[in-house]
Every structure is written in structure tokens, then in C-alpha cells.
Amino acid sequence: MVKKWLLVMILLWPFHASVASDVYSHRIAQFKANKQAMQNIAQALAYDDFEAIADAANQIEVWGQAMARYFPEGSNQTPSQALDAIWEQPEAFAKAIDLNIKAAQRLQDIALDEDGSKLPQAMRDLSASCKACHQSFRY
Amino acid sequence: MTIGRREFIAGLGSLTLLGSPIFNARAARLKKKNLVIVMLRGGMDGLTAIQPNDRRMEEVRPDILVTGTKKLTSDFNVHPRLNSFLSCWKKGKAAVVHATSIPYTLRSHFDGQNLMESGGHTPYADKTGWLGRGIEASELGSLAVSLPMPLILRGNLNPDNYYPTWMNLPTKDEMRLINSSYTKGSALAETMERVRNRPVAMMQRVDDNDAHVLARVAAQELKREDGPRVAVFDIGGFDTHAAQGGEDGEHGERLADYDKVLKALREGLGQAFDDTLVLTLTEFGRKVEQNGGYGTEHGYGTAILMAGGLLKEAQIYADWPGLKTKHLFEKQDLNATIDARSVYCSAMSYCFDVDFKTMKTNAFFGDDLEDLSGRLFKA
Numbered sequence: 001m002v003k004k005w006l007l008v009m010i011l012l013w014p015f016h017a018s019v020a021s022d023v024y025s026h027r028i029a030q031f032k033a034n035k036q037a038m039q040n041i042a043q044a045l046a047y048d049d050f051e052a053i054a055d056a057a058n059q060i061e062v063w064g065q066a067m068a069r070y071f072p073e074g075s076n077q078t079p080s081q082a083l084d085a086i087w088e089q090p091e092a093f094a095k096a097i098d099l100n101i102k103a104a105q106r107l108q109d110i111a112l113d114e115d116g117s118k119l120p121q122a123m124r125d126l127s128a129s130c131k132a133c134h135q136s137f138r139y
Numbered sequence: 140m141t142i143g144r145r146e147f148i149a150g151l152g153s154l155t156l157l158g159s160p161i162f163n164a165r166a167a168r169l170k171k172k173n174l175v176i177v178m179l180r181g182g183m184d185g186l187t188a189i190q191p192n193d194r195r196m197e198e199v200r201p202d203i204l205v206t207g208t209k210k211l212t213s214d215f216n217v218h219p220r221l222n223s224f225l226s227c228w229k230k231g232k233a234a235v236v237h238a239t240s241i242p243y244t245l246r247s248h249f250d251g252q253n254l255m256e257s258g259g260h261t262p263y264a265d266k267t268g269w270l271g272r273g274i275e276a277s278e279l280g281s282l283a284v285s286l287p288m289p290l291i292l293r294g295n296l297n298p299d300n301y302y303p304t305w306m307n308l309p310t311k312d313e314m315r316l317i318n319s320s321y322t323k324g325s326a327l328a329e330t331m332e333r334v335r336n337r338p339v340a341m342m343q344r345v346d347d348n349d350a351h352v353l354a355r356v357a358a359q360e361l362k363r364e365d366g367p368r369v370a371v372f373d374i375g376g377f378d379t380h381a382a383q384g385g386e387d388g389e390h391g392e393r394l395a396d397y398d399k400v401l402k403a404l405r406e407g408l409g410q411a412f413d414d415t416l417v418l419t420l421t422e423f424g425r426k427v428e429q430n431g432g433y434g435t436e437h438g439y440g441t442a443i444l445m446a447g448g449l450l451k452e453a454q455i456y457a458d459w460p461g462l463k464t465k466h467l468f469e470k471q472d473l474n475a476t477i478d479a480r481s482v483y484c485s486a487m488s489y490c491f492d493v494d495f496k497t498m499k500t501n502a503f504f505g506d507d508l509e510d511l512s513g514r515l516f517k518a
Contacts, residue, residue: 038249046266046290081381081432120263127249127262139380139432 024080027070030063045119050111057108064101081139096133103129166279173361173415174490175370177397181378183421184435185442187390189235190216195462199428205385215455219386220395223402227446228453236443236482237457240423240475246437251422256291258480258503267293269502276501277491354400358407372400381432401446413448416486426471427462440473443482449516478508485511
């Protein structure tokens with residue numbers, strides 16, 4: 001019986017390790033892309049490049065919609081910087097993501113309306129939503 | 140780490156060719172003084188780069204305290220990966236402004252980086268950068284190597300820009316033919332005319348994958364008498380929330396990236412390094428105490444690393460606030476007792492030969508900044 005369990009564990013181990021590794025690499029790549037998108041928006045604001053702002057805001061929104069799926073319980077090992085608070089306070093984490101999605105949507109809408117006067121505040125709100133999540137749920 | 144294409148675009152790509160006598164008569168009359176800004180994105184930890192001799196550091200950073208630091212003064216040591224900086228220091232060509240920051244305390248990268256480039260008070264409210272406005276105040280004219288222009292270099296009068304290409308350049312005849320297809324006096328025709336009149340040296344092709352090459356190319360341009368006066372580099376990766384490390388950690392690696400750029404500039408500039416000022420710029424420092432992930436969180440006060448022969452002397456210029464909890468900003472960050480914008484405004488005033496008040500008014504909205512030129516730079 002012990003041998004059988006051992007065999008099952010050996011067979012399952014690489015599978016679990018590989019799933020976790022994919023989760024880590026995907027979300028690290030997505031957060032890096034988010035960072036770049038934020039920098040692109042900041043750059044585009046100086047030029048009133050509404051299309052670029054809307055595109056980048058959309059990219060952030062899309063990742064926001066998918067984000068929670070890439071934080072399965074226990075995915076807080078190196079190289080993750082995720083805090084346990086993500087799984088201890090799932091509702092708070094979901095709310096933080098929702099704020100980020102809504103801020104990205106609002107920025108996108110304003111950019112599509114080509115309303116330059118409202119863009120700086122919308123960008124500050126989006127930036128604040130990133131920061132709030134980082135403060136509560138990331139090292 | 141090599142600086143890749145993106146950093147090249149924002150980095151050497153932000154090398155501003157400014158004040159060439161070909162473009163501007165005022166530039167031809169002035170002694171050429173180069174100003175190089177190295178933007179360190181992510182929040183450079185001044186306490187890691189230039190470590191104070193304070194026992195509190197051992198208490199609050201037991202796992203990430205940098206060992207093997209080299210002595211600068213009785214009170215401060217330099218990170219061991221900053222070898223070129225130390226070498227400059229020994230020759231009186233490096234200095235530090237410590238416990239300094241731009242006046243931004245809310246610890247967001249995006250907002251902080253926007254303000255460090257714009258020099259403004261509210262994130263995303265300004266569409267120009269302090270260096271761009273300073274260049275305009277100097278009336279030296281400008282031309283940036285950048286696609287697109289980084290915020291820090293943008294002025295109210297959009298300076299001209301170009302970007303080096305890997306492709307073969309068109310011949311003069313081909314350029315003439317292209318130009319003839321545009322309506323005389325049109326914006327396109329004017330643009331092509333400007334391109335035709337540029338020196339051939341500006342059109343050189345470069346290997347853009349190597350930090351040394353990038354900095355060397357910048358140095359070759361900067362040292363020409365009729366060459367540019369301003370260069371801006373961009374190095375990221377200082378946001379070390381986890382595994383910051385000590386001597387060989389992530390933060391040390393990024394400091395080494397800066398040091399490589401400094402080394403290449405120094406070697407490439409040769410004698411012209413004596414007429415050059417290299418300053419670092421970052422959005423904020425990092426918290427004094429390490430976190431659970433052996434990193435540090437976003438903070439406030441940091442350090443400005445300065446190098447070049449235009450410095451008055453090797454010195455740590457600071458009004459040191461101390462590291463006891465009661466002396467920290469919000470009981471967690473190194474306090475900033477010097478407005479970093481005073482340093483940048485002084486540097487522009489000094490390098491561009493524009494009086495401090497004019498520079499302050501034009502580049503920093505007339506804010507209450509202190510002229511530090513006499514304390515930091517050669518008479």
C-alpha cells in the first residue's frame with residue numbers, strides 16, 4: 001500500500017510542480033506587461049495619444065479580469081511575492097481587483113471619448129488601484 | 140545585464156543633441172559643459188548604495204546589510220559594486236547628495252516616476268519635463284535621439300528628434316528626390332529639409348544591445364565640441380521587494396549596471412569627462428527596515444550619485460536626519476532634508492550658464508528651491 005501511494009506521489013509531483021511554475025511565470029509576465037502598459041499610458045498622456053491610452057488601459061483590464069485565476073491557493077512560493085492575505089481575505093482581494101478593472105475601464109472610456117481634461121485624474125485613480133493592491137497583497 | 144532596445148529608446152534614445160553650434164549661435168559662444176542624467180527606475184535605495192555607519196542598519200537589515208562596502212568618509216561607505224564611482228571619488232570626481240528626494244511621499248512608482256520627470260506637483264498634470272523646460276530656458280536649441288521623446292526632455296516648444304537606424308541611409312540625391320515630392324513650404328518638406336541639414340555623424344548606426352556600447356556612443360557624441368550637451372539614460376529594476384540581497388543581490392546588480400554606464404562614459408569621454416556632470420535620478424528611496432521577503436518596501440529619502448570633473452570635490456553633501464525611529468519619515472523611511480530638485484535646478488543653471496532664478500522659474504514653476512551650485516560644483 002505504501003509503495004502504491006509513493007508511486008502516485010511520484011507520478012503526481014512533476015505535474016503539480018509544472019502547473020505551479022506556469023502560474024508563476026504567466027502572472028509575472030502579465031504584471032511586467034501591466035507595468036509597461038502603465039508606462040506607455042504615462043508617455044501617451046504627454047502626447048494626448050488617446051488610442052495608445054485606450055489600448056494600454058484595455059490590456060490592463062483584460063489581465064484584471066483573468067488575474068484571480070492565476071492565484072490558486074498555495075501559489076506563494078519563490079519567486080512569488082504574493083502575501084498570504086490573498087487567500088486569507090479572498091473577498092478583499094477580489095474587491096481590490098475589481099477596483100483595478102473599473103479604473104482601467106474608466107480610463108479607457110475617457111480616452112475613447114478623447115476627453116484630455118479627465119485623463120490625468122483617471123490615470124491617478126488607476127495608479128492608486130495598483131498601489132492599493134500591492135500594499136495589501138504583495139511583499 | 141545589458142540595456143535592451145526598449146531601454147535604448149528611453150535611454151540613449153533620450154540622448155539629447157543640444158547646443159550644437161550648427162544649430163545655435165548661443166551654444167557656440169559658451170564653454171561646453173555636458174549634463175548626463177541617469178534615471179534609476181523602481182526606487183533606488185540610497186541606504187544600500189551609500190551606506191551610513193550606523194548600528195541601527197544592522198538591527199533593521201540583518202539579512203540584507205551590504206558587507207564589503209568601501210569607505211568614503213568616516214560616516215558613509217559605498218556599495219562594493221560601485222567601483223568606477225569609487226575610482227572617481229578618489230580623484231575628487233564623485234560626490235553624493237544624501238537624504239534627498241523629490242517632494243513626493245505617496246510611494247507609487249507610476250506617480251513618482253511621472254513627477255521625477257515632470258518636476259511638477261500633481262502626477263500626470265504636466266506634459267513637459269524639467270530638463271526639456273530647462274533646455275528651453277537656456278535657449279540652446281535641442282535635438283533628441285528618441286522615439287518617442289521621454290517626458291523629462293519634453294519642452295513647450297517641441298524639440299526635433301531622430302533615431303539611429305540599422306538600415307542604409309538614403310544618399311543625398313535620394314533625399315533630394317524624396318523632398319521634391321512634397322509641396323514647397325509644407326510641414327513635410329520642412330521636416331525633410333531639417334533632416335538633410337543634419338551632420339552625417341548624427342546618422343551613424345550603432346549596436347544597441349550593449350550598455351557599454353550605448354554609453355560609449357553617447358560619450359563619442361558628447362565629447363565633440365559641436366556635439367550634444369545632454370544625455371539621459373534609463374535603467375530599471377530597482378524595485379526590490381524581495382531578495383534585495385547585500386553585496387551580490389538584485390539591488391547590487393542594478394547598481395553595477397549604473398556603474399558600467401559611468402565607466403563607459405568616463406573612458407569614452409576622456410578629457411571631456413572633466414567638463415561633464417553625471418547625476419542620478421530616482422522616484423523615491425526604500426524603507427529603512429527590511430521586509431519578510433528579504434527586500435524593502437517603497438520609501439522616501441534616497442541619495443543622488445554625482446560624478447564628473449565639474450564637481451567641486453569628493454563629498455557627502457547632506458543634512459543627515461538620522462535613522463532612529465523618531466527621525467524617520469512616518470517612522471519608517473529615511474527623511475529627505477534636501478529637495479532633489481534643488482540639485483537638478485542647480486546643475487542645469489551651472490551647465491547651461493543660466494542664472495538660477497531664471498532656471499527655477501522656467502523649469503520648476505518658481506518653486507522654493509535652493510541654489511547649491513557653489514557647494515556642489517566648481518567655481
